[in-house]
Amino acid sequence: MTSARPFNFSAGPATLPEPVLCQVAAEMLDWGGSGMSVMEMSHRGKEFGAILERAEADLRELLAVPANFRILFMQGGGLGENAIVPLNLSRGGKVDVVVTGSWSRKSAAEARRYADVHVAAEDNGREIPVGWTLRDDASYVHVCTNETIDGVEFHDLPRLTNGVPLVIDCSSHLLSRPIDWQRVGLAFGGAQKNIGPAGLTLVFVREDLLGHAMDICPTAFNYETVAANHSMYNTPPTFAIYVAGLVFQWVKQLDYAGKRGLAAIEQRNIDKAGLLYAALDASAFYENRVAANCRSRMNVPFFLKDDRLNETFLAEAKDRGLLQLKGHKSVGGMRASIYNAMPLEGVQALVSFLQDFEARHG
Known part of the structure; x- marks a missing residue:
């Protein structure tokens, strides 16, 4: 800390690194000599293009994201992804959900609007349940790897042996630790915990899972469309991406x-x-x-x-x-x-x- 600011223990939107906030303040009226605030830039201009390109490259480096995963900068938060994921991956079929607390319970409820949801295991928010009953013909298995409300965290990701993709909601511990990508088909998280201000949602999706969206999926939420347009199909949350990029640089420099x-x-x-x-x-x-x-x-x-x-x-x-x-x-x-x-x-x-x-x- 470089000032006498209080310590903010909010669950999100959450505290940001003070050096990042200072840089944002310094660049508020004029980013990089452009004469514009990032909030005023065209998302298709070269200035913001450079911001987005660096942010994605830094994030891929930090989390060692494999080349066969696409990184999508989206909107809607974790609650939005509870609908967007089944719209893209369920094909209207079966989805298995492991309930470990409040957020995975909400995920199961939302997915039921689009798929046949089976609760494969459930606990009361105090531990990770054992004895999962998974279906071999499920489209994917959903887990929340850190329950923000209940304080339950997967310290190791489950290794699924039936070939069904694992989807993880890692909103509240994204960028706090490595991710074992060999065990994951898709990961998503809102940025407002460890990464930046509210408004940005990050999605990491394996390329073989693209192209399976239901017909009712809005085009702006179709992962294949978002990936093909490099997160620029619609106007992305530009300022939130900029701040997130500064956080990525801060993490890279941390000793x-x-x-x-x-x-x-x-x-x-x-x-x-x-x-x-x-x-x-x-x-x-x-x-x-x-x-x-x-x-x-x-x-x-x-x-x-x-x-x-x-x-x-x-x-x-x-x-x-x-x-x-x-x-x-x-x-x-x-x-x-x-x-x-x-x-x-x-x-x-x-x-x-x-x-x-x-x-x-x-």
Whole structure:
């Protein structure tokens, strides 16, 4: 941190790297000597073309995206993709969904509008279920690899052996760790967690999955059309792509614990999560209810043993410069989202507050 800004633990739209925000401010009125703000540029002009080209190249490099995957810059967010994916991949047939929390449950409900959906396994948002019942003739299997609300994360992707493509909603941990592309057919995520402002959705789709959209799929959401037009079939979210590109450059330059780039981000995320979970586990005053083997590095829900103290906790946290710690309304309690841009110092400040609050109210 280069200023005295508070630490923002919002689940999304979320905190952004301060150097990126400073660069955006500096370039707001004139990008690269063009005399224009990025918000004023034609998406088909050479200036924005250069921004998009670099952003895609940097993202492909950071995540080691194979050449047979197309990267699409789209709109609609994760909720939109819950419809866009089955419109492109289900062919009106069968879709298997593993429900691990709130977002995969929504995905299953939306996909039912376009396909025969089978819940292959389900849990209450505290662990990853075992004993999946998958259909060999399903069009794809859907999993949410990080449940933002419930705090459940797949630390290893499932290896499907029946040849059915795996679709992952990785919205809230995209760019926080590597992706094993050999196990994935399609990945998608909203950018507003680790990557940039709301409005941009990233889709990574294997080329052999293009060209199967249902007739009712809107043309602007047809992956084959979007890929053929290099994400320019309709006006893309230009400003969000620009900010995302700056975040990609920030990640590439990051140096932490002797590592650089994505490896540095992953190690810092491991350290941040480890520090926070250790503090929660050491306390009889706070409780995290997620199984230890699938706790999210990004979203850490926790509960005070006496929920009558919730409002006092949030007010005192705000006074200490710790913002947006209230849990999702569907589950209650607290939630600390510690995305890529949250520095280690922010988690240290939160842990210090947790301990101080317990000493005074426990």
